[in-house]
Amino acid sequence: MSGSPAPVASKFSTIRLGSTANNDLPVNKLFRALIENNGSDLHLQVGKPAILRARGDLKALNMPPITEEQMKELCLPMLDERNKEIFFTTGGADYAHVVEHKGETWRFRVNMFIQTGKMGMVSRKVERSIPNFEGLYLPPIMQDLCIYDQGMVLLAGVTGSGKSTTIASMLDWINHNYGKHILTIEDPVEFVYTPDKSLINQREIGPDVSDFHTAMKHAVRQDPDIMLVGEMRDRETFETAMHAAETGHLVYGTIHASSAPSTIGRILDLFPQSMHNALRSSMGFNMKAIVAQKLLKTIVDKPKRVPICEIMLFTGIVKKLILEHEDEKLPAAMRIGKADGMQQFNDSLHHFLKLEYISRADAFEISPNAEELKMMLKGIDVKSSGIL
Numbered sequence: 001m002s003g004s005p006a007p008v009a010s011k012f013s014t015i016r017l018g019s020t021a022n023n024d025l026p027v028n029k030l031f032r033a034l035i036e037n038n039g040s041d042l043h044l045q046v047g048k049p050a051i052l053r054a055r056g057d058l059k060a061l062n063m064p065p066i067t068e069e070q071m072k073e074l075c076l077p078m079l080d081e082r083n084k085e086i087f088f089t090t091g092g093a094d095y096a097h098v099v100e101h102k103g104e105t106w107r108f109r110v111n112m113f114i115q116t117g118k119m120g121m122v123s124r125k126v127e128r129s130i131p132n133f134e135g136l137y138l139p140p141i142m143q144d145l146c147i148y149d150q151g152m153v154l155l156a157g158v159t160g161s162g163k164s165t166t167i168a169s170m171l172d173w174i175n176h177n178y179g180k181h182i183l184t185i186e187d188p189v190e191f192v193y194t195p196d197k198s199l200i201n202q203r204e205i206g207p208d209v210s211d212f213h214t215a216m217k218h219a220v221r222q223d224p225d226i227m228l229v230g231e232m233r234d235r236e237t238f239e240t241a242m243h244a245a246e247t248g249h250l251v252y253g254t255i256h257a258s259s260a261p262s263t264i265g266r267i268l269d270l271f272p273q274s275m276h277n278a279l280r281s282s283m284g285f286n287m288k289a290i291v292a293q294k295l296l297k298t299i300v301d302k303p304k305r306v307p308i309c310e311i312m313l314f315t316g317i318v319k320k321l322i323l324e325h326e327d328e329k330l331p332a333a334m335r336i337g338k339a340d341g342m343q344q345f346n347d348s349l350h351h352f353l354k355l356e357y358i359s360r361a362d363a364f365e366i367s368p369n370a371e372e373l374k375m376m377l378k379g380i381d382v383k384s385s386g387i388l
Helices: 028-038 068-079 081-088 162-178 212-219 234-248 260-268 275-286 316-323 327-335 345-354 360-365 370-377
Strands: 041-045 052-056 058-060 092-099 104-115 118-127 151-156 181-186 199-204 227-231 251-256 287-297 305-313
Touching: 028 041, 028 092, 028 104, 028 118, 052 260, 068 104, 068 118, 081 092, 081 370, 104 345, 151 162, 151 260, 162 181, 162 227, 162 287, 181 212, 212 227, 212 234, 212 275, 212 360, 234 251, 234 275, 251 260, 260 275, 260 287, 260 305, 260 327, 260 345, 275 287, 275 316, 287 345, 305 327, 305 345, 345 360, 345 370, 360 370
Parallel strands: 151 251, 151 287, 181 199, 181 227, 227 251
Antiparallel strands: 041 052, 041 118, 052 058, 092 104, 104 118, 287 305
């Protein structure tokens, strides 16, 4: 994107930074502007006004550019001693921030970082209520991914693709339908669950436990039925989560990957080549499903965005291909597995195009196979063969 985002007509007139009453942090003025403008993300960069994302677009708030000194005054008071140490040691910190606004409590997931030698911050607003599957416009098969006794279900996608919200919706569905013990290990805690039929414990790295690996070591002694282990960032995280799945727990997690089939390679990349055969065997036995997700802006008032989903269930064919190192055939297996509930990104795009929720231009832009999508829109069924 070239140039600067156009100013947004903030419901706060010109925003002036500075001290506030009752020990309220100056940065909270900007968080409240985000809330008032129904934005999803807040970006702070030295030399620019605060920028928010609303309906997928970046727009600048009506305020002067933030100076380097003002950035320090805005960001540093949000950090506790632990996060200050992490930030100054590593150049970045993730944490949760809570803001009171008009009698309501709002939570934000914050990432503070250094870029070109200056502090910056990006924050994502966490919705206060957890939407259900219908409210998120997710496919019905998502409910089936909540009823396994054990195993692993991964949500794949880039940052901002809605992975955390989808998992929250799944855990909340379990909470309202089953008497399970749900244990989450998060950095930071995003959605706060209200226990219904389930017992729920949420542990946040930092305030509640020193690190992820200590939390996982404790977790197996805490009698969970279901675990949310957050992001699969490294080998040790995945190994620990997979061990929990092998020992009778249902484990949910997220991973940065562009599609469901490519997630297999993404996981393998965390490990040395010598471990790949054993890892493929472990995935074949314990993985239940991989859901890849993207968010796409709509052309209607509601919903504002819809999830474009790809769902790969670990059926016999999928397990066989993974065990035999034939990952390139996984998309074809998904194509012929629609009766089992599998779908590809094009199936999801086709669905929302038929509903007239999204534009053809946007659909073709993010489609992994635009020609195939054109054929689907013409009613031509795309077949696959020769995968066995």
